[in-house]
Amino acid sequence: MMENSAANLTRRKPKKSKKNWKKPLIITLSILIVLGGLGFIFQKELVRLAFNMFASGTVKEALDKSYKAVGNEEAPVVEHTDPFSILLLGIDQRDNEPSRSDTIIYSVVRPEDNKVLLLSIPRDSYTEIVGRDVKSKINSAYAHGEAKMAIDTVEKLLENKVDFYAAINFHGLKDIVDAVGGVELPIKKNIENKLKIHEKLFVEANKPIYNGEEALAYVRYREDSDFNRTMRHRIFLSAFMNRALEVKNLTKIPDVIKIAGSNFTTNMKSDFIVDFAEALYMKDSIPTISNYMLKGDGKMRSGTWYYDLSEDDLTYVRGMIASWLDPNTTQLIEPDTKDEADTAAETN
Incomplete structure (x- = not known):
């Protein structure tokens, strides 16, 4: 009898101990659930706080140094909630070459x-x-x-205004991409320059993340059509924007702007950029990006290859x-990208 009692007593002890540790576990889980719920409810406020702490101050100082007016003209006054246009210029200056804009993208932000x-204009x-x-x-x-x-040339061509411009030298692209931890690029086939007249470059296909050097090679690759090269520029721009807008990269924004430094010029005032960037971070999702490239045909003139733009396509693009620039537009004209999707499927 005593042995059975002792055995029963021994068996009951773990039950009592288990009941004791359950209480703090349940309390802890409850606290975590409540905190998680509060974090979700106040997520935007936390993002705004983080942006103001890590980005707005130092970014504003750096952007002030990158400001460069267009001639004697001051930047237009645009509310960051109104539609506006930006001419994006990628300057790929190499040794003993003039500073031509290898990337020309007319963009409208709503x-x-x-x-x-993003409207690409073939160079x-x-x-x-x-x-x-x-x-x-x-x-x-x-x-x-x-x-x-x-700007004057693009406005004449497209018959629509250019509110702002932003020009970046590709020399700064490598470090900027590395600063945000690389970018995702849809590379399905290895990319490699094989002609002797082009600089050597190689990008391996099907990698989850591409670093700055690989991203630079991706946008510089020349040994296919100008159509595909321009499409790669837009793909890279979208990929970088998605990466930079991730909340985890908030603290890296000042570094990105500092790295851009002398490689970046714009006529957008720093206050406008900071307000616009904050508004982007406060959205529930990243911006939806629509892409298009002006169509035409290649033609030789005096031994030089040119791209003759289609007048019908220009009329369509102007409309x-x-x-997109009309703030009262309720039904946007979305670009028809079927031809581009087919080309991408064939070349990637």
Whole structure:
């Protein structure tokens, strides 16, 4: 009898102990659930606080140094909630070469709709270069008259205004990409320059993340069509934007701006950029990006290859831009990207 009692007593002890540790565990889980719920409810407020702590101050100082007016013109006054246009210029200056704009993207931002239109203009497009009274490749405008001539030429071509410009030298791209931990790129086949006249580069396919050097090679690759090269530029821009807008990269924004440094110029005032960036971070999702490239056909003139733009396509694009810039537009003209999707499927 005593042995059975002792055995029963021994068996009951763990039950009592188990009951004791259950209480603090339940309390702890309850606290975590409550804190998690509060974190979700106040997520935007926390993001705003983090942005103001880590980004706005130092970013504003760095952007002030990158400001460069267009001639004697001050930047237009635009509310960061209104649609506005930006001419994005990628300057790929190499040794003993003029500073031509290898990437020319006319973009429209609609902050209220959280939408962005990226319209690529092929660098070899044959058009009037405003200020020189000649017709030539559009990328020569920046080489002869920097941002002002590039803006005037694009406005003449598209018959729509350019509110702002942002020019970045590709020399700064490598470190900027590394600062945000690399980018995701949809590379399905190895990319490699094989011609002797081009710099050697190689990018391995199907990697989850690509570093700055690989991203630079991705946008610089020349040994296919200008159509595909321009499409890669837009793909990279979208990938970098998605990466930079991740909340975990908030603290890296000052480093990104500092790295850009002398490689970046714009006529956007720092207050405008900071307010706009904060508004982006406060959205429930990243911006929806729509892409399009001006269409045309290649043609040789005096031994030089040019890209003749389609007049029908120009008319279509001009109307599309106008609808995006109109704050009262309820039904945007969305770009038809079927041809681009088919080309991407064939080349990736």
